[in-house]
Amino acid sequence: MTTTTSRKRLLNGLSDATGGIGDRFRALPKWQRGLAFLAFVAFLYYLPLLGIPGLTWLRTDSIEGGNNWAGVLFVCAVYVLIAIGLNVVIGLAGLLDLGYVGFFAVGAYSVALFGSTQSPVVKALQERFDLPQGWAVAWAICIPIAIAIAMISGVLLGWPTLRLRGDYLAIVTLGFGEIIRIVVRNVSWSGGPHGVAAIPGPEGAPSADNQVFGLIDAKPWYWLALTVVLLLVLAVRRLENSRVGRAWLAVREDEDAAAVMGVYPFKYKLWAFAIGAALGGISGALFASRQGFIEPNQFNAQLSILFVAMVVVGGAGNMAGVALGAFLLAYLPERFRDFAEWRFLVFGLALVLVMLLRPQGLIPSRRRARELKDRAEEVPASV
Amino acid sequence: MNFDELFGHLGQHTVDGLAKGSIYALVALGYTLVYGVLKLINFAHSEVFMVGTFTVVGVWSLLGATDSPPLGTLLLLLAAGLLAAALASGLTAVAVERIAYRRLRRMNAPPLIFLITAIGLSLVMSEAFGLWQGRLVVGIPTVLERDVVFSIGGTDVTNTQIITVVAALVMMAGLDVFINRTRYGRGVRAVAQNPDTAALMGVNKDRVIALIFLLGGLLAGAAALLYALRYGNTRFNVGFLLGLKAFTAAVLGGIGNLRGALLGGLLLGVVEVYAATLTQSNWEDVAAFVVLVVVLLFRPTGLLGESLGRARA
């Protein structure tokens, strides 16, 4: 009894603290909010140049004694993008997708297979159309191809499965993620288990001559990813505050009631899936371009689970929350690389603790936080 | 596609599939029990199974198990392994429930929170074993040499296959009797149908839930022993894929339905062995999921339908 009330008080205190800041922010005039947001964006662009010992010094394996801060920031930005995409599916439309890595992989492999001179697909195209040896699809064309293929795969997965109930959807999507990995490992046109190398970036195939998007300096990569993230945050924001976002929430809350009100749940769920898949595809494409090399085992199911964890730890339904969750889950393992053996153990413990002590996530969506508070109060104290 | 091999030895592959599927079925029962009562996916169940396999390793090395020991020692090893693995898995499952799920139930947390907690616990357990036992494959002594007991029409049936299938069927039957014929089982069915009403009628909900976790754990422990006999090794992350398959099996048969779990497990095992034969093992995992999707499309609640409350049907 006493533990229940004290925990309740703790929870209420925590959510009051964050909710208070949020409320105060929302209470500001619109133009002040805009300015604060712009200042924050400027800070984000400055971030890789920031030098705080201990915080921004990150070990790297590629250069002796080098600092991988910008590289880690790039990974963080890619993960934030993933979290925002997955948030559309989980947080807004309420569909539990445990196979999001599949879309990430589809995006990455699309760029790799069409953009790399070493990929079997490009080689086949060269032979078929008598193209020169060095020919490959340009990066700028690879990206829309990646988005399109990811979206199509999202629709193909969603079409049969979105009629299923939530828990079944979880397992089927988990299976989908695995299938993608197994397919690219087993078929010959994807480079098989050895993966694909020489994946191009904005300046073409990776080489020492690249001026901006090189192998060593990750800052331009980070700025590129950050720009993409900001653009897509604005896009998702637009959807959230439209007919589409309302329909997603309504379907999440009560699918049958939404249908009776004239909302076609299947259509909106499919849209959520397709949009989530497209964002996953973009992030995969960015990731592959920066890496220059990918192989099937980078896209395992554990990664899917990490993605879901980012969304839930951050606070499903709230873009700021999921972005923070993604940042933390990408940054902390890098920060504690010296304890590499232990990091997944610690990660698991952290996940459990967050869920037990703060189940609405670090920055709860205001709605979600209230839901949990109210629900906790409904439980009789004697239980 | 190696159709000659598959159809030339269809019986052989079917028997092997049934043996493989029996292990899935036993683990699937754990998922189905928990889902039937709490309506949540106990993602940590795969690690409960993993703990069982390592317990077999520990107990056997404690007893000095060697390859192919005499019959008396063999029986002792099997009994000790079964007992220890079942206990260890059962207690792990109960501990998971006590540490994590009970708190979340008190908070009335949404299912997603349960799932993430379970994923976290699963990570903690497998990583803890990875740190403790190393990340490489750990061998288990072949206490029971594979031996053809009899063959019918060119189909060889080995001793491990018989033990696996018979053990699974016996435990399944025992569980069925327990759920449908005993007082405790009645409590379980009552809670599965309506937890609040059951509580009002004097059923101790927490005890029933602990009981189903214990049951699921015991069965997973038994599956761990059978796994050890069949594969002769284990690894810190052995639970992940097996748990995934077992959950697939549970969904296939109709999650929450005990007989469905058995049927789903056996079917999945057979399908996988067939697919492995046809494609030199490359596509067996894909086949499992394709079967799942196809079945769900035509029967959205699995082959036998769900619900533990109406488990009699």
Added chain:
Amino acid sequence: MSDQNPDVTSEETPDLDEIRSSGPVPRQREVLLDVDHVTLRFGGVTALDDVSFSLYRGEILGLIGPNGAGKTTCFNVMTGVYRPTSGAVRFAGQKVTGRKPHQINRMGIARTFQNIRLFPEMTALENVMVGTDSQHHTSVMGALFRLYRKKVKPHELPVVDSTNGAVRIWQQVRLGCAKVFGISRHTLEERAGERKALELLKFVGIVGRANELARNLPYGDQRRLEIARALATEPKLLCLDEPAAGFNPAEKEELNQLIRRIRDLGYTVLLIEHDMRLVMGVTDRIVVLEFGKKIAEGTPAEVRDNPKVIAAYLGEPADAA
């Protein structure tokens, strides 16, 4: 959401033209919904046994009967939840059976739920706006790119009202852009939906709570919100499933008034209700069900004096009465 402040409860009557789906309808005997020899069996149980009745445009029809008489089942057949074993339900000449719930809604049937089913984590305003979904023509692409722009009428232009210099300049820039480039169709639709939702909230009398989460509304307001949400779908027929459940007499009287006002706007109303006083007071005609069969049909006065109905409600055998 816009910057409009919905807390202002002005006394002006709501703009009825905005709410009204079709102009005032002459009270003619035009069949809107036709229940034609519907039988529904669940296994061995016959839930509805050869039930036939019609609903005329512009009337308030009451569907009553003792507990378990099949009222809600009948309702569910009419709204397409169940498919009848035999017989058919036609709405404005089209078959209802076999369509998906959202299609039935778009045919013009809206309903409320006996056990309130709002979207609890959305605000009252958002709940009603979900009902306007079918009136939007732009979807994902429209919301994302907002390219299709329209010249707008003066009253739709953004206002310049700030006293703060910087903000005023910003507002003037927006006004200029809107004048030159027009406003995107998506934005216009979004505003129209919001305006309509606010008017409906005003119509049912809870506009002051527009920005509260549905779950935090008092019980009576949740019932009103459900009615507003159903009206937002621009139905021809509004089906109310026990809207007075849990109401006290004063609230029932208010509901009575509300239903009449809805009818006066030109809607046809089907009312399933337990409370005899409410049904007798508000309906034009009543259909009485018992054990899945229609036992009476007529005006409230006729039904009140029908011995079968009295027997059904007082639990006496019909021939004894």
